[in-house]
Structures are given as structure tokens and as C-alpha cells.
Amino acid sequence: MRFTTTLENGLTLRHLLNLTLAASSVLFSVVFIYCIYRLFQTYDWGQPFTKFLCFSGLFALCLTLFRHRQQTQSLPNFLFIGEALFASLVVIAIFYRMLNGYGDALFTAPTVDIGYTTEHAARLLFLQGENPYLSQEINIRPELAAEHRGFHYGPAMLLGYAPSAFFPGVGYKVMSMVFLAIAAISMCMLIVGNMKGQSRWQVRSTVLIALMLFFLPERLWYEVFQVGANDIYPVSLLLLGMVFAQRDKWLWAGILMGLSFATKFSPAAFLLAMFLRKDIRMTFLAGCVIGVTPMMAFLVWDYQSLMENVFFLRFGLNYDSTSLYSITPPVLHVLFPLAQLSALVYLLVRNFGRTLSTEETLVCFTLLLIIIEVTFKEIHANHLIWFYPLIAFIVATYRHKLFPQH
Template sequence: MRIFSASTDKSAPLQRAWHLLLNMSSFVFALVLIYCIYRLFQTYDWGHPFTKFLCFSGLFALVLTLFRHREQTDDVGNPILILESLFAALLLALIFARMVPAYGDFLFAAPTVDIGYTTEHAAKLLFIQGENPYLSQSINIRPELAPEHRGFHYGPGMILGYAAAAYFPGIGYKLTSLVFLAITAVALCSLVAGCLASRSQNETNDWQVRSAVLASMVLLFLPERLWYEVLQVGANDIYPVALLLLGLVCVQKEKWLLAGVLMGLSFATKFSPAAFLLAMFLRKDIRLNFLIGCAIGASPLLIFLAWDHQSMIENVFILRFSLNFDSTSLYSITPDVLHVLFPLTQLCALLYFLVRNATRTLSVEETVVCFTLLLIIIEVTFKEIHANHLIWFYPLIAFTVALYRHKLFPTK
């Protein structure tokens, strides 16, 4: 019995050292993997759908693995957390030192991508000329679009969010996007800190919070594509994403009415990705205040439906569901007879999460993870996999990896 105890005592320090090594290398490995995936996304913007499929598969596997290991105990002490915080702060400074000079000047230029300049045009039509942008024949003049689909293609919440673009042409749009990017970063920090604070005080200390928040900022600002889409070409996806993250912060603080308003407004801005996050709240314990808030937030849709329901439905909903696939999607490399598998996969994934969560009370962490996994499946099987859609995923991936960054490798 003494021999066994002595052997166990001698092996315990080695086992702790091994666990510490695994936990330390976990974040580095995840960071390198994410960097490589984001570089592939940056390099293969248009086309190469199988490359994008592999990248999304890697992100899916990473998120799922980290979440499955969430109950593991971190064997990382304060000295390592301090070093990790300094490392993350240095990386963040290097990212800004590289990206700000490269993309900062574009802040004062008008958007060049269609989802940007059509939003700016729609804001001018509504707020300056008093016209319905969904009836305009001059916003989207692409010849492949039928006349009934040449109005504004996003929800009216987008026009409200970019109202400044109507009064300050050129600079108003990009400055507004920069504000939304800052809101996204602040909301992400609040979510990470809130999730850590919800754990028992014996498990969490100040350095755990600081290091996790800094890690989330590194992961958010790491992809060059984020800077390119928001500051150079003028993608507007950062706005509905900022609303969703603010809504999750309100859920975390149990301010259900305001959470519903923000998520409903995000849906009225761009129904994807908001619709799939809202689906995560279709549970037995759903709050009435949340539903009321969603109805209030989505009210801009009702206003424009009353103004001209046909043009609104044609441009925001029917067009989106009747799009032909392009070369960015898996449709383009799949035989036509198998195309039915893609919407079927989307439906099955949505039903799975609805059934899985129906009787559960989900934490914010689990809600975000479920939302991320579902959104990856929806994106991979959609008719378009465009680079601006990646903006939806950057803060979600940053949140999950920052929280569970030491738990990639099993230690049991």
C-alpha cells in the first residue's frame, strides 16, 4: 500500500506538468489554426467553394471540441495568465499597427461594394427625398435582376442604422460602420467577462477575466477580411451582428424586453443571421417580455409593409429565397440531382437544435455555441458563400475560443 501511494505521489507532479503543458499549448494551437483558416478565406474570396467548406469544417470542429471539453479544469495559474495577457496585448497592438495604416484611409471614402452603396442610396431616398427605396428602379440596376427586384434588398432596419450616410455622403457610412465595430468589440468583452463572472469566485479571478477579454479581442481583429470588408469596401453586416451581441448582453443581464428589441431590430435589418439566433430562444422557458421586445424591434418591417407590401416582400424575402447559386457555393460543384440535399440539411439542422433546446434552460455560452454551429451549417449549404458573411462569425468564434481556449486537448 505504501509502495502504491509513493508511486502515485511521484507521478502527480508529472501529471500536473503535462496538463499545464496541454492547457498552455491549447490556446496557441487554436490561434494558429484560426489564423490559417482566416488566411485561406482572405486568399480565396471568390470561387473555390471546397476550400471554404474545409475552412468552415475546421471552425465547426474547433467550436464543437472546445465546447465538449468545457467541464475540464484549467491547470493554469496566475503567472501563466499574466504572460498570456501580455502576449495577447502585444499581438493586438501588432494587429492594429498593421491594419490601421493599411485600411484607415478608406474610412473617408464612400463604399464601393453593392451592399454598401445601395444602403447609402436607400438612406438618401428615404430621409432626403421621402421616397420608398424598395420601389426604386435605380438602386440595383444589374441586368440579371427582374424589374420587381431592383429595389433595396435588405430590411428597413439597415436604412435606420445607416441614416447618417444620407446627410454625410462618403464619410457617414464608414464612420457609422466603425461605431458598430466598436460596439461589437465592447459587447464581446462584456459577454466574455459576464460568463466568467457567473462562475463561482473560487474558479475565477481578475487575471482570468483580463486574459480572456484580451484573447477575444485578438481573435476578433485578427482576420484581415474584417478590416477589408468594413473599412475598405463597406460591407454592412457589422450592424446586425452588433445588435445581436448587444441583445445577448441584455440576455446575460436578464433585461429581456431590451434583448428582444435589439434582436428584433437585427431581424428587421437582415433576417439572416438574426432568424437563427432567435430560433435558439424558441424554448419552453421563453419570456413574454422577450417576445414583446422582438415585435417592437421588428416593427420597421410592418411600417414598410403598410407603405408598399409587394415591393417590400419582393426585394427582401422573395429575391433572397429565389437566388440562383453562384461559383462560391457547393451547388456549383455538385450534380443538379443532389442540390435538394442542401436545403434538406438546413432544415434538419434547424429542427435538431429546436428539439434539442426545447426543454432546456440554456446559458449564454451554450446559446452562442448552438447558434454558431447552426449558422455554419446554414452558410455552407447556402447558394452563396460570400466574404461579407464571415463578419457574422468572427465575434462568435472569438467568444467561444476565448472562453475555452485552454480546453482544446482532453486532460483526463
């Protein structure tokens, strides 16, 4: 009898310890991410070393959570109910605060160059029938050569923001809201698809935690609502494409990811690289070809102007004060592209013979994208939009696994 009681008490203490570790993992992860997002909000232009530290923290958090993914956990239902209630209240508070602060901007035209040039290019294409890549008036900037003063993003960007040509200002912002909703819904669908067989409260709490983390950064609201950054569009296409890939709808997955590439070739190119594996589906490749047809059409129209503005400009870009280049001796600048190439080659070799799950594909993509971003010639605030849904998905999925279980 004494042995049984001791055993039962031992199991109870072990479960209590694991519950404490799981709850601490959630609390630490949420607070840690909040602090990083506040730093991103506070230090906008310049401050490359601060941004490097923030991205390094996110990289370490995601990698640690993913490496502990195999550890088994038996957590009580009241923990998931508590998480769901907490996340619901925080999401409501976020929407109340951010809509009060940025809701009026929905009815104003975009003020950042990536926004107003998109609106201008859409009017040029759909109302005047002209090629925006040939325009000398979209980007009149003294540092740009004449051949780089056309539209700087893929032609699928113009398809996504076509309403802005007919409804200036509000048409652009409404489409950004639609894409924001698509990104959030797709992220939730990916989580639900990964959690088949789990309890209802476990699924609900994970979805709500992910939504909380996605909408938490003020920078997301500022960029999408206030200044009109358009990076939410290509990311929403990638996430929706992953939903179809998760459901083995490979043709549609390829179409959406190819369309994202034709919208803005980064970050789409790095997610597509994660599919370069031995088990790649031919229907997926066919879908990618279909997805990039808008770019092919403009290549036929005038290939030189498109290549000069969408691709050559990016590859020949000078670094600015937001990048690590600006605080690194020139002799060491070669290390940055080498780091990018090494990370890409490593993941290609690592993944080639594997059949990756949805979450592993997204984790590899996120970690690669962080390396690419911190070693790029620009670390601009609108780029952060790429990471918010990815970080939210990873942390919500593995939020209880930061600390090793006993």
C-alpha cells in the same frame, strides 16, 4: 516518506502535463484559426470547396472545445498573465498594420453593392422622402427582374446608417466603426458575465485573447473599412441583445434582436430560433415585436415591394460559383436545403426543454449558422463578418480545453 514524495511528484507531473496540454491547446487553436483566416483572405471569389473545408475546420474546433467544457482545470496564474501580455502585443500589432493599410478608406464612400445601395437608399428615404423598395435605380442589374431592383435589406439598416444620407462616404464608414466597437465591447461583456468568480488575470486574458481573435482576420478590416460591407451592424445588435439576455433584461434583448431581424433577417432569424424553448419569456417576444416595427411600417407603406426585395429575392436566388451548388450535380442539390432543415429541427428539439446558458446558446447558434452558410447558394466574403466575434468568443472561452486533461 517515500510514498508521500512519490505522491507529491506524481501530482507535480500531472499538473505539468495539464499545463502543457492547456498551453498547447491555446497555441494550436490560435495558429489553426490564423491559417483558416488566411485561406479565406486568399481565396475570395469562387473556391467553394476550399471555403467548405475552412468552415468545417471551424465547426470541428468549436464543437470539440465545447464538448470538453466540463473538464476541470487548475492552471497557474502566470499562464494567464503570459496569455494577456501576448494577446496585448498582437492586438497592438494588428491595429498598427491594419490601420496603416485600411485607415485611409475611412474617408471614402463604400464601393461594394451592399454598401453604396445602403447609402443611396438612406438618401432616398431621409432627404427625398421616397420608398427605397420601390426604386428602379438602386440595383440596376440585368439579371434582376424589375420588382427586385429596390433596396435588398431591412429598413432598420437605413436607421443604422442614417448619417450616410447627410454625410456621404464618411458618415457610412464612421457608423460601421461604431458598430464594430459595439460588437467588440458586447463580446467582452459577455465573456466577463460568464466568468464571475474567476481570477482577474483569467478574465483579462480571456477578454484579450477574444479581442485578438476578433480583429485578427484581414478580411474583417477589408470588408468594413475598404469596400464598406454592412454586416457588422446586424451582428452588433445580436451581440448587444445577448448581453441584455445574459442580465435577464429580456425586453431590451428582444428589441435589439428584433431590430437585427428588421436589418437583415439572416443571421438574426437563426439566433431567434435558439430562443424557441419551453422557458421563453413573454417580455422577450414583446421586445421582438417592438424591434421589427420599422419593417411593419414599410409593410404598411408598400408591402409588396418590401417582400419582393427583402424576402422573395433571397428565397428565389440562383446559386453562384462561391457555393457548393456550383460543383455538385444538380440531382444532389436537394441535399443542401435538407441539411439546413435537419440542423434547425435538431437544435429546436434538443433545446426545447432546456435552459441554455449564454455560451451554449451562442455555440448552438454558431454551429447552426456554419451549416446554413456552407449549404447556401452564396458563400460571400462579407458573410464572414457574422462569424468573427462568435468564433472569438467560443475559442477564447474554452481555449484550454481542446485536449482531454489527465
